[in-house]
Amino acid sequence: MTASTVDTSSLSPAQARARFRLGVISPTTGWCTGATQANLVAVPADWAYDVLLFCLRNPKPCPVLDVTDRGVPRTVLATGADLRTDLPRYRVWRDGELVDEPTAVIELWRDDLVALLIGCSFTFETALLAAGVPLRHIATHRNVAMYRTNRACRPAGQLHGPLVVSMRPTPDHLLDTAVKVTARTPAAHGAPVHVGDPAALGIPDLAHPDFGDPIEVCPGETPVFWACGVTPQAVLMASRPPFAITHAPGHMLITDAADRDYQIE
Protein backbone atom coordinates (compact mmCIF):
# COMPACT_ATOMS: atom_id res chain seq x y z
CA MET A 1 0.00 0.00 0.00
CA THR A 2 1.46 3.36 -0.97
CA ALA A 3 0.37 6.96 -0.65
CA SER A 4 1.51 7.99 -4.11
CA THR A 5 -1.91 8.73 -5.55
CA VAL A 6 -3.04 11.01 -2.72
CA ASP A 7 -2.31 14.70 -2.15
CA THR A 8 -0.91 14.05 1.29
CA SER A 9 -0.33 17.74 2.00
CA SER A 10 -4.06 18.40 2.27
CA LEU A 11 -5.00 15.44 4.46
CA SER A 12 -6.13 16.15 7.99
CA PRO A 13 -3.86 14.77 10.73
CA ALA A 14 -6.57 12.24 11.67
CA GLN A 15 -6.82 11.08 8.04
CA ALA A 16 -3.04 10.70 7.83
CA ARG A 17 -2.89 8.73 11.08
CA ALA A 18 -5.70 6.46 9.87
CA ARG A 19 -3.71 5.68 6.73
CA PHE A 20 -0.60 4.82 8.71
CA ARG A 21 -2.72 2.64 11.00
CA LEU A 22 -3.94 0.76 7.92
CA GLY A 23 -0.37 0.13 6.79
CA VAL A 24 0.69 3.07 4.60
CA ILE A 25 4.46 3.50 4.91
CA SER A 26 5.87 6.90 3.98
CA PRO A 27 8.14 9.60 5.33
CA THR A 28 5.86 12.33 6.67
CA THR A 29 7.67 15.31 5.14
CA GLY A 30 5.11 17.46 3.38
CA TRP A 31 2.11 15.67 4.87
CA CYS A 32 -0.75 17.69 6.42
CA THR A 33 0.56 21.21 5.79
CA GLY A 34 0.62 23.28 8.97
CA ALA A 35 0.16 20.35 11.36
CA THR A 36 2.89 19.90 13.95
CA GLN A 37 4.91 16.70 13.64
CA ALA A 38 6.71 15.14 16.59
CA ASN A 39 9.57 12.78 17.40
CA LEU A 40 8.64 9.75 19.55
CA VAL A 41 10.80 8.26 22.31
CA ALA A 42 9.26 5.59 24.57
CA VAL A 43 11.23 4.05 27.44
CA PRO A 44 10.42 1.89 30.47
CA ALA A 45 9.25 3.82 33.54
CA ASP A 46 12.49 3.19 35.42
CA TRP A 47 14.33 5.16 32.72
CA ALA A 48 11.65 7.83 32.28
CA TYR A 49 12.91 10.14 35.02
CA ASP A 50 16.35 10.33 33.45
CA VAL A 51 14.83 10.93 30.01
CA LEU A 52 12.59 13.72 31.31
CA LEU A 53 15.51 15.25 33.18
CA PHE A 54 17.70 14.99 30.10
CA CYS A 55 15.10 16.81 28.01
CA LEU A 56 14.60 19.54 30.62
CA ARG A 57 18.36 20.07 30.79
CA ASN A 58 18.75 20.07 27.00
CA PRO A 59 15.67 21.92 25.76
CA LYS A 60 17.16 23.00 22.44
CA PRO A 61 17.67 19.47 21.04
CA CYS A 62 14.84 17.96 23.15
CA PRO A 63 11.84 20.31 23.40
CA VAL A 64 9.10 18.22 25.03
CA LEU A 65 5.61 18.69 23.56
CA ASP A 66 3.90 15.96 25.62
CA VAL A 67 4.60 13.06 27.97
CA THR A 68 2.15 10.16 28.23
CA ASP A 69 0.93 8.43 31.36
CA ARG A 70 2.72 5.17 32.15
CA GLY A 71 1.56 2.42 29.81
CA VAL A 72 -1.03 4.56 28.03
CA PRO A 73 -0.31 5.03 24.29
CA ARG A 74 -2.41 8.20 24.00
CA THR A 75 -1.50 11.88 23.76
CA VAL A 76 -3.48 15.07 24.24
CA LEU A 77 -1.88 16.33 21.03
CA ALA A 78 -3.72 13.86 18.74
CA THR A 79 -7.33 13.01 19.51
CA GLY A 80 -8.05 9.32 19.06
CA ALA A 81 -4.49 8.47 18.08
CA ASP A 82 -2.87 5.21 19.15
CA LEU A 83 0.86 5.77 19.47
CA ARG A 84 1.45 2.04 18.80
CA THR A 85 0.00 2.10 15.27
CA ASP A 86 -0.41 5.67 14.03
CA LEU A 87 3.16 6.43 12.99
CA PRO A 88 4.23 5.07 9.59
CA ARG A 89 7.33 3.30 10.90
CA TYR A 90 9.06 2.67 14.23
CA ARG A 91 12.46 1.68 15.51
CA VAL A 92 12.92 -0.84 18.30
CA TRP A 93 16.06 -0.66 20.45
CA ARG A 94 17.45 -3.24 22.86
CA ASP A 95 20.51 -2.34 24.96
CA GLY A 96 21.15 0.60 22.66
CA GLU A 97 21.14 -1.53 19.49
CA LEU A 98 18.59 -1.09 16.70
CA VAL A 99 16.84 -4.47 16.38
CA ASP A 100 13.77 -3.83 14.21
CA GLU A 101 11.86 -1.25 12.16
CA PRO A 102 8.23 -2.38 12.27
CA THR A 103 5.16 -0.45 11.12
CA ALA A 104 3.30 -1.06 14.40
CA VAL A 105 4.38 -1.89 17.94
CA ILE A 106 1.22 -3.31 19.51
CA GLU A 107 2.85 -6.58 20.55
CA LEU A 108 5.96 -4.78 21.80
CA TRP A 109 4.15 -2.19 23.90
CA ARG A 110 4.53 -2.64 27.66
CA ASP A 111 2.53 -1.47 30.65
CA ASP A 112 5.57 0.35 31.97
CA LEU A 113 6.36 2.40 28.86
CA VAL A 114 6.34 6.21 28.98
CA ALA A 115 6.36 8.06 25.66
CA LEU A 116 7.77 11.51 25.06
CA LEU A 117 6.78 13.56 22.04
CA ILE A 118 9.54 15.95 21.08
CA GLY A 119 9.38 18.98 18.78
CA CYS A 120 10.59 18.59 15.21
CA SER A 121 12.43 20.85 12.79
CA PHE A 122 9.57 20.56 10.29
CA THR A 123 7.83 23.19 12.46
CA PHE A 124 10.54 25.79 12.03
CA GLU A 125 11.13 24.86 8.38
CA THR A 126 7.52 25.85 7.68
CA ALA A 127 8.30 29.21 9.28
CA LEU A 128 11.59 29.60 7.37
CA LEU A 129 9.94 28.93 4.02
CA ALA A 130 7.14 31.37 4.87
CA ALA A 131 9.82 34.00 5.61
CA GLY A 132 11.47 33.44 2.23
CA VAL A 133 14.47 31.44 3.45
CA PRO A 134 15.14 28.69 0.87
CA LEU A 135 15.83 25.13 2.08
CA ARG A 136 18.00 23.22 -0.36
CA HIS A 137 17.38 19.78 1.11
CA ILE A 138 13.65 20.21 0.52
CA ALA A 139 14.12 21.71 -2.96
CA THR A 140 16.32 18.76 -3.91
CA HIS A 141 14.16 16.13 -2.18
CA ARG A 142 16.86 14.99 0.18
CA ASN A 143 17.09 14.54 3.92
CA VAL A 144 18.68 17.34 5.93
CA ALA A 145 22.40 16.90 6.78
CA MET A 146 23.04 16.03 10.44
CA TYR A 147 26.29 15.86 12.40
CA ARG A 148 27.48 14.75 15.80
CA THR A 149 29.27 17.69 17.45
CA ASN A 150 32.04 17.98 20.02
CA ARG A 151 29.55 19.55 22.41
CA ALA A 152 28.32 17.18 25.09
CA CYS A 153 24.71 17.50 26.18
CA ARG A 154 24.24 18.06 29.91
CA PRO A 155 24.03 14.50 31.26
CA ALA A 156 21.07 13.35 33.35
CA GLY A 157 21.41 10.25 35.51
CA GLN A 158 22.28 7.37 33.19
CA LEU A 159 21.86 9.46 30.03
CA HIS A 160 24.72 11.17 28.25
CA GLY A 161 25.76 11.87 24.69
CA PRO A 162 26.75 14.46 22.11
CA LEU A 163 24.65 17.29 20.74
CA VAL A 164 23.56 16.43 17.21
CA VAL A 165 22.91 19.34 14.84
CA SER A 166 21.22 19.77 11.48
CA MET A 167 22.78 22.10 8.90
CA ARG A 168 20.99 24.31 6.38
CA PRO A 169 23.01 26.41 3.90
CA THR A 170 21.58 29.92 4.21
CA PRO A 171 22.10 32.91 1.86
CA ASP A 172 24.20 35.47 3.70
CA HIS A 173 21.62 38.24 3.34
CA LEU A 174 19.01 35.98 5.02
CA LEU A 175 21.10 34.89 8.03
CA ASP A 176 19.51 37.45 10.29
CA THR A 177 16.03 36.40 9.16
CA ALA A 178 16.79 32.71 9.70
CA VAL A 179 18.05 33.33 13.23
CA LYS A 180 15.09 35.51 14.19
CA VAL A 181 12.41 33.27 12.67
CA THR A 182 13.66 30.10 14.34
CA ALA A 183 14.24 31.89 17.67
CA ARG A 184 10.45 32.24 17.72
CA THR A 185 9.93 28.47 17.80
CA PRO A 186 11.54 27.40 21.09
CA ALA A 187 9.32 24.29 21.00
CA ALA A 188 11.08 23.29 17.78
CA HIS A 189 14.79 23.73 18.58
CA GLY A 190 14.71 27.56 18.56
CA ALA A 191 17.56 29.74 17.32
CA PRO A 192 20.67 28.17 15.76
CA VAL A 193 23.38 26.88 18.09
CA HIS A 194 26.06 28.04 15.65
CA VAL A 195 26.45 30.06 12.44
CA GLY A 196 29.55 29.61 10.29
CA ASP A 197 32.71 27.54 10.60
CA PRO A 198 31.80 23.86 11.18
CA ALA A 199 35.16 23.31 12.91
CA ALA A 200 33.83 25.29 15.88
CA LEU A 201 31.48 22.35 16.50
CA GLY A 202 34.18 19.75 15.80
CA ILE A 203 32.70 18.87 12.41
CA PRO A 204 35.64 18.00 10.14
CA ASP A 205 33.86 17.81 6.78
CA LEU A 206 30.39 18.98 5.82
CA ALA A 207 30.43 16.56 2.87
CA HIS A 208 30.22 13.59 5.26
CA PRO A 209 27.22 13.97 7.56
CA ASP A 210 26.68 11.43 10.34
CA PHE A 211 22.98 11.17 9.50
CA GLY A 212 20.95 12.24 6.45
CA ASP A 213 22.33 13.43 3.12
CA PRO A 214 25.20 15.79 2.25
CA ILE A 215 23.86 19.21 1.21
CA GLU A 216 26.03 21.59 -0.81
CA VAL A 217 26.91 25.02 0.59
CA CYS A 218 27.17 27.41 -2.37
CA PRO A 219 29.10 30.70 -2.71
CA GLY A 220 27.28 33.51 -0.89
CA GLU A 221 25.88 31.06 1.66
CA THR A 222 26.85 30.23 5.24
CA PRO A 223 26.20 26.92 6.99
CA VAL A 224 23.76 27.38 9.88
CA PHE A 225 23.48 24.71 12.59
CA TRP A 226 20.43 23.99 14.69
CA ALA A 227 20.05 21.56 17.61
CA CYS A 228 18.50 18.40 16.17
CA GLY A 229 15.80 15.99 17.29
CA VAL A 230 18.10 13.08 16.42
CA THR A 231 20.02 13.93 19.62
CA PRO A 232 17.78 11.77 21.85
CA GLN A 233 18.30 8.76 19.57
CA ALA A 234 22.08 9.30 19.65
CA VAL A 235 21.85 9.51 23.43
CA LEU A 236 19.84 6.28 23.64
CA MET A 237 22.48 4.58 21.52
CA ALA A 238 25.23 5.92 23.81
CA SER A 239 23.41 5.19 27.08
CA ARG A 240 21.94 1.78 26.22
CA PRO A 241 18.63 1.45 28.05
CA PRO A 242 17.45 -2.17 27.93
CA PHE A 243 14.45 -1.29 25.76
CA ALA A 244 13.17 1.69 23.79
CA ILE A 245 10.83 2.45 20.92
CA THR A 246 11.26 5.51 18.70
CA HIS A 247 9.87 6.70 15.38
CA ALA A 248 11.95 5.81 12.35
CA PRO A 249 13.82 8.89 11.04
CA GLY A 250 11.47 11.07 9.00
CA HIS A 251 8.45 8.92 9.92
CA MET A 252 6.94 11.19 12.57
CA LEU A 253 3.74 11.41 14.57
CA ILE A 254 1.45 13.94 12.88
CA THR A 255 -0.39 15.73 15.69
CA ASP A 256 -3.57 17.81 15.69
CA ALA A 257 -1.58 20.83 16.90
CA ALA A 258 -0.76 23.59 14.43
CA ASP A 259 2.79 24.76 13.75
CA ARG A 260 1.55 28.30 14.31
CA ASP A 261 0.57 27.36 17.89
CA TYR A 262 4.28 26.92 18.63
CA GLN A 263 5.30 30.13 16.86
CA ILE A 264 5.85 33.22 18.99
CA GLU A 265 4.86 36.28 16.94
Next chain:
Amino acid sequence: MTASTVDTSSLSPAQARARFRLGVISPTTGWCTGATQANLVAVPADWAYDVLLFCLRNPKPCPVLDVTDRGVPRTVLATGADLRTDLPRYRVWRDGELVDEPTAVIELWRDDLVALLIGCSFTFETALLAAGVPLRHIATHRNVAMYRTNRACRPAGQLHGPLVVSMRPTPDHLLDTAVKVTARTPAAHGAPVHVGDPAALGIPDLAHPDFGDPIEVCPGETPVFWACGVTPQAVLMASRPPFAITHAPGHMLITDAADRDYQIE
Protein backbone atom coordinates in the same frame (compact mmCIF):
# COMPACT_ATOMS: atom_id res chain seq x y z
CA MET B 1 20.94 42.70 59.62
CA THR B 2 19.06 44.66 56.96
CA ALA B 3 19.80 45.71 53.43
CA SER B 4 18.37 49.19 53.80
CA THR B 5 21.64 51.08 53.41
CA VAL B 6 22.70 49.33 50.21
CA ASP B 7 21.63 50.01 46.63
CA THR B 8 20.50 46.44 46.10
CA SER B 9 19.62 47.02 42.45
CA SER B 10 23.28 47.35 41.49
CA LEU B 11 24.63 44.36 43.41
CA SER B 12 25.92 41.42 41.41
CA PRO B 13 23.96 38.18 41.87
CA ALA B 14 26.95 36.67 43.71
CA GLN B 15 27.07 39.66 46.07
CA ALA B 16 23.35 39.37 46.75
CA ARG B 17 23.58 35.64 47.44
CA ALA B 18 26.52 36.23 49.80
CA ARG B 19 24.41 38.71 51.78
CA PHE B 20 21.53 36.26 52.08
CA ARG B 21 23.98 33.57 53.15
CA LEU B 22 25.16 35.91 55.92
CA GLY B 23 21.61 36.40 57.14
CA VAL B 24 20.15 39.36 55.27
CA ILE B 25 16.38 38.87 54.98
CA SER B 26 14.59 40.80 52.24
CA PRO B 27 12.18 40.26 49.39
CA THR B 28 14.26 40.18 46.22
CA THR B 29 12.09 42.50 44.11
CA GLY B 30 14.33 45.14 42.57
CA TRP B 31 17.57 43.41 43.51
CA CYS B 32 20.31 42.92 40.88
CA THR B 33 18.65 44.63 37.92
CA GLY B 34 18.60 42.39 34.85
CA ALA B 35 19.47 39.16 36.69
CA THR B 36 16.97 36.33 36.38
CA GLN B 37 15.24 35.32 39.60
CA ALA B 38 13.80 31.85 40.11
CA ASN B 39 11.23 30.00 42.21
CA LEU B 40 12.58 27.02 44.19
CA VAL B 41 10.75 23.72 44.73
CA ALA B 42 12.68 20.82 46.32
CA VAL B 43 11.05 17.41 46.84
CA PRO B 44 12.26 13.90 47.72
CA ALA B 45 13.43 11.84 44.74
CA ASP B 46 10.40 9.55 44.88
CA TRP B 47 8.21 12.59 44.11
CA ALA B 48 10.58 14.19 41.62
CA TYR B 49 9.29 12.33 38.56
CA ASP B 50 5.76 13.54 39.17
CA VAL B 51 6.99 17.10 39.75
CA LEU B 52 9.04 17.07 36.54
CA LEU B 53 6.11 15.60 34.63
CA PHE B 54 3.75 18.18 36.14
CA CYS B 55 6.04 21.00 35.01
CA LEU B 56 6.44 19.58 31.50
CA ARG B 57 2.66 19.26 31.19
CA ASN B 58 2.04 22.74 32.57
CA PRO B 59 4.84 24.85 31.09
CA LYS B 60 3.05 28.19 31.38
CA PRO B 61 2.79 28.20 35.20
CA CYS B 62 5.88 25.96 35.67
CA PRO B 63 8.65 26.85 33.19
CA VAL B 64 11.67 24.84 34.37
CA LEU B 65 15.00 26.69 34.23
CA ASP B 66 17.09 23.99 35.92
CA VAL B 67 16.82 20.71 37.83
CA THR B 68 19.54 19.68 40.28
CA ASP B 69 21.13 16.28 40.70
CA ARG B 70 19.72 14.23 43.56
CA GLY B 71 20.97 15.55 46.89
CA VAL B 72 23.22 18.20 45.37
CA PRO B 73 22.22 21.79 46.30
CA ARG B 74 23.99 23.38 43.31
CA THR B 75 22.72 24.80 40.04
CA VAL B 76 24.41 25.66 36.76
CA LEU B 77 22.50 28.94 36.86
CA ALA B 78 24.42 30.36 39.84
CA THR B 79 28.13 29.69 40.14
CA GLY B 80 29.18 28.88 43.68
CA ALA B 81 25.65 29.17 45.06
CA ASP B 82 24.42 26.87 47.82
CA LEU B 83 20.68 26.42 47.43
CA ARG B 84 20.40 25.68 51.17
CA THR B 85 21.61 29.13 52.29
CA ASP B 86 21.60 31.58 49.39
CA LEU B 87 17.91 32.48 49.29
CA PRO B 88 16.76 35.06 51.83
CA ARG B 89 13.92 32.95 53.23
CA TYR B 90 12.49 29.45 52.74
CA ARG B 91 9.28 27.60 53.40
CA VAL B 92 9.25 24.06 54.79
CA TRP B 93 6.26 21.83 54.05
CA ARG B 94 5.26 18.53 55.68
CA ASP B 95 2.28 16.61 54.30
CA GLY B 96 1.21 19.73 52.43
CA GLU B 97 1.23 21.94 55.54
CA LEU B 98 3.54 24.93 55.96
CA VAL B 99 5.57 24.20 59.11
CA ASP B 100 8.42 26.74 59.09
CA GLU B 101 9.93 29.74 57.29
CA PRO B 102 13.65 29.57 58.06
CA THR B 103 16.45 31.62 56.49
CA ALA B 104 18.55 28.52 55.75
CA VAL B 105 17.80 24.82 55.34
CA ILE B 106 21.17 23.18 55.88
CA GLU B 107 19.92 20.89 58.68
CA LEU B 108 16.75 20.07 56.75
CA TRP B 109 18.46 19.19 53.48
CA ARG B 110 18.35 15.51 52.56
CA ASP B 111 20.42 13.32 50.27
CA ASP B 112 17.31 12.43 48.29
CA LEU B 113 16.14 15.98 47.54
CA VAL B 114 15.81 17.19 43.96
CA ALA B 115 15.40 20.94 43.43
CA LEU B 116 13.62 22.58 40.53
CA LEU B 117 14.23 26.21 39.63
CA ILE B 118 11.19 27.69 37.93
CA GLY B 119 10.92 30.91 35.93
CA CYS B 120 9.53 33.98 37.65
CA SER B 121 7.33 36.86 36.54
CA PHE B 122 10.03 39.36 37.50
CA THR B 123 11.65 38.42 34.17
CA PHE B 124 8.69 39.48 32.08
CA GLU B 125 7.95 42.50 34.31
CA THR B 126 11.40 43.85 33.40
CA ALA B 127 10.41 43.46 29.75
CA LEU B 128 6.98 45.05 30.29
CA LEU B 129 8.46 48.11 32.00
CA ALA B 130 11.08 48.43 29.25
CA ALA B 131 8.22 48.42 26.70
CA GLY B 132 6.42 51.22 28.55
CA VAL B 133 3.70 49.10 30.17
CA PRO B 134 3.14 50.46 33.70
CA LEU B 135 2.86 48.02 36.63
CA ARG B 136 0.73 49.41 39.43
CA HIS B 137 1.76 46.89 42.06
CA ILE B 138 5.39 47.94 41.62
CA ALA B 139 4.56 51.66 41.50
CA THR B 140 2.60 51.30 44.75
CA HIS B 141 5.11 48.97 46.44
CA ARG B 142 2.68 46.11 46.83
CA ASN B 143 2.73 42.45 45.90
CA VAL B 144 1.02 41.41 42.67
CA ALA B 145 -2.59 40.12 43.03
CA MET B 146 -2.90 36.34 42.57
CA TYR B 147 -6.00 34.17 42.24
CA ARG B 148 -6.85 30.49 42.12
CA THR B 149 -8.80 29.82 38.92
CA ASN B 150 -11.43 27.27 37.90
CA ARG B 151 -8.93 25.82 35.42
CA ALA B 152 -7.32 22.61 36.58
CA CYS B 153 -3.69 22.05 35.67
CA ARG B 154 -3.03 18.83 33.78
CA PRO B 155 -2.40 16.32 36.58
CA ALA B 156 0.78 14.25 36.71
CA GLY B 157 0.89 11.11 38.85
CA GLN B 158 0.14 12.17 42.41
CA LEU B 159 0.15 15.89 41.59
CA HIS B 160 -2.96 17.89 40.80
CA GLY B 161 -4.28 21.35 41.50
CA PRO B 162 -5.68 24.57 40.09
CA LEU B 163 -3.95 27.03 37.80
CA VAL B 164 -3.02 30.14 39.80
CA VAL B 165 -2.80 33.42 37.89
CA SER B 166 -1.39 36.86 38.59
CA MET B 167 -3.32 39.94 37.45
CA ARG B 168 -1.93 43.23 36.19
CA PRO B 169 -4.28 46.10 35.25
CA THR B 170 -3.17 47.18 31.78
CA PRO B 171 -4.11 50.37 29.88
CA ASP B 172 -6.32 49.37 26.97
CA HIS B 173 -4.04 50.93 24.36
CA LEU B 174 -1.13 48.81 25.67
CA LEU B 175 -2.91 45.42 25.75
CA ASP B 176 -1.42 44.37 22.45
CA THR B 177 2.07 45.38 23.60
CA ALA B 178 1.67 43.51 26.89
CA VAL B 179 0.60 40.32 25.12
CA LYS B 180 3.39 40.48 22.57
CA VAL B 181 6.17 41.35 25.02
CA THR B 182 5.33 38.55 27.44
CA ALA B 183 4.81 36.03 24.63
CA ARG B 184 8.55 36.46 24.04
CA THR B 185 9.42 35.10 27.49
CA PRO B 186 8.12 31.51 27.40
CA ALA B 187 10.61 30.71 30.19
CA ALA B 188 8.74 33.19 32.39
CA HIS B 189 5.08 32.25 31.93
CA GLY B 190 4.79 33.63 28.37
CA ALA B 191 1.68 35.29 26.96
CA PRO B 192 -1.37 35.90 29.20
CA VAL B 193 -3.78 33.02 29.74
CA HIS B 194 -6.71 35.44 29.71
CA VAL B 195 -7.50 39.11 29.01
CA GLY B 196 -10.65 40.66 30.42
CA ASP B 197 -13.59 39.35 32.44
CA PRO B 198 -12.30 37.60 35.59
CA ALA B 199 -15.48 35.48 35.71
CA ALA B 200 -14.16 33.54 32.71
CA LEU B 201 -11.51 32.14 35.06
CA GLY B 202 -13.97 31.61 37.91
CA ILE B 203 -12.63 34.61 39.85
CA PRO B 204 -15.62 36.13 41.68
CA ASP B 205 -14.05 39.35 42.95
CA LEU B 206 -10.77 41.01 41.97
CA ALA B 207 -10.77 42.88 45.28
CA HIS B 208 -10.12 39.66 47.18
CA PRO B 209 -7.04 37.92 45.78
CA ASP B 210 -6.09 34.48 47.13
CA PHE B 211 -2.44 35.51 47.42
CA GLY B 212 -0.72 38.92 47.40
CA ASP B 213 -2.42 42.32 47.57
CA PRO B 214 -5.54 43.69 45.87
CA ILE B 215 -4.60 45.99 42.98
CA GLU B 216 -7.12 48.50 41.64
CA VAL B 217 -8.23 48.32 37.99
CA CYS B 218 -8.89 51.90 36.84
CA PRO B 219 -11.15 53.19 34.03
CA GLY B 220 -9.48 52.66 30.65
CA GLU B 221 -7.70 49.56 31.92
CA THR B 222 -8.36 45.85 31.46
CA PRO B 223 -7.31 43.10 33.88
CA VAL B 224 -4.74 40.80 32.26
CA PHE B 225 -4.04 37.37 33.75
CA TRP B 226 -0.79 35.43 33.46
CA ALA B 227 0.00 31.91 34.64
CA CYS B 228 1.74 32.28 38.00
CA GLY B 229 4.73 30.64 39.67
CA VAL B 230 2.67 30.20 42.84
CA THR B 231 0.89 27.35 41.03
CA PRO B 232 3.46 24.71 42.10
CA GLN B 233 3.09 25.75 45.75
CA ALA B 234 -0.72 25.50 45.47
CA VAL B 235 -0.28 22.08 43.90
CA LEU B 236 2.04 20.93 46.70
CA MET B 237 -0.56 22.06 49.22
CA ALA B 238 -3.26 20.13 47.34
CA SER B 239 -1.18 17.00 46.71
CA ARG B 240 0.55 16.73 50.11
CA PRO B 241 3.99 15.23 49.54
CA PRO B 242 5.49 14.18 52.88
CA PHE B 243 8.25 16.80 52.63
CA ALA B 244 9.12 19.79 50.48
CA ILE B 245 11.18 22.97 50.65
CA THR B 246 10.32 26.07 48.61
CA HIS B 247 11.38 29.72 48.62
CA ALA B 248 9.18 32.04 50.67
CA PRO B 249 6.97 34.17 48.38
CA GLY B 250 8.96 37.06 46.95
CA HIS B 251 12.23 35.72 48.40
CA MET B 252 13.68 34.20 45.25
CA LEU B 253 16.97 32.70 44.10
CA ILE B 254 18.89 35.38 42.20
CA THR B 255 20.74 33.56 39.42
CA ASP B 256 23.70 34.59 37.27
CA ALA B 257 21.52 34.33 34.15
CA ALA B 258 20.29 37.52 32.53
CA ASP B 259 16.61 38.25 31.90
CA ARG B 260 17.55 39.09 28.33
CA ASP B 261 18.83 35.51 27.87
CA TYR B 262 15.23 34.33 28.26
CA GLN B 263 13.81 37.01 25.98
CA ILE B 264 13.09 36.06 22.37
CA GLU B 265 13.62 39.13 20.19
